[in-house]
Amino acid sequence: MKAPIERDALEAQASIDLVHRIGRGDRAAEREMIERYGRGLLYLLRRRSSDPELAKDLRQETYVIAIEKLRASPIEDPARLGAYLRGIAVHLVSAEQRKRRRRATSPDLDAIEVASDGRPGPGDTLSRAQIAATVRALLDELPVDRDREVLIRLYLMDQDRDRICDALGIDASHFNRVLFRAKQRFKALLMQAEKRRKLEVVS
Numbered sequence: 001m002k003a004p005i006e007r008d009a010l011e012a013q014a015s016i017d018l019v020h021r022i023g024r025g026d027r028a029a030e031r032e033m034i035e036r037y038g039r040g041l042l043y044l045l046r047r048r049s050s051d052p053e054l055a056k057d058l059r060q061e062t063y064v065i066a067i068e069k070l071r072a073s074p075i076e077d078p079a080r081l082g083a084y085l086r087g088i089a090v091h092l093v094s095a096e097q098r099k100r101r102r103r104a105t106s107p108d109l110d111a112i113e114v115a116s117d118g119r120p121g122p123g124d125t126l127s128r129a130q131i132a133a134t135v136r137a138l139l140d141e142l143p144v145d146r147d148r149e150v151l152i153r154l155y156l157m158d159q160d161r162d163r164i165c166d167a168l169g170i171d172a173s174h175f176n177r178v179l180f181r182a183k184q185r186f187k188a189l190l191m192q193a194e195k196r197r198k199l200e201v202v203s
Contacts, residue, residue: 011082012079012080013079014036015078015079015080015081015082016078016079016081017029018032018033018036018081019070019074019075019078019081020074020078022067022070022071023070023071023073023074025071030063030067033063033066033067033081033085034063037081037082037085038059040082040086041059041062041085041086041089042055042056042059044086044089044090045058045059045089045093048090048093048094049093049096049097054093054096055093058089058092058093058096059089061092062085062088062089062092065088065092065169066084066085066088091166091167095167137193138186138189138190138193139151139152139186141189142182142185142186142189143185144182144185146168146170146178146182147181147182147185147186148182149164149167149168150164150168150170150178150179150182151182151183151186153167153168154179161175
């Protein structure tokens, strides 16, 4: 029976070997990684999601993300491949849980209400409520899901750009372009809503 230190050393060496082989495009190494860590990842995801089918989907997504990144460049500590995979899996299940909560309830757009000095009057409160309702409706109307996700994550959830890129699979170098398009589409919807409001007032 191998001592714990010896087992840890063998595990670390196996992880390093897999990371280097995957980086060279070795498909056999990718399959070995899946077989080696598959059961543990599934157990982790089932415990965190309480949904067996979702756990399987997220495990598959974990592999896709990990393999894509490992092909591009090795991780900082190849000996901790297992921890690296678990980190991706936990991130994915957390993102999925947040997404489901947002679907179950309207996005928390109360953040649009900026704190101001002094107590607002009834007219001010009504105005902010109308703005929040309009923004909520316009976000729901955005035809591209990614646009909605980017705007909510950046402006309402105050997430940093690297985190958004990881969550949505956006290349960091393309983030500004994605954000620009999302803002343009939202602006177009806002202008259309303003025109409709003016027409309703006139009629």
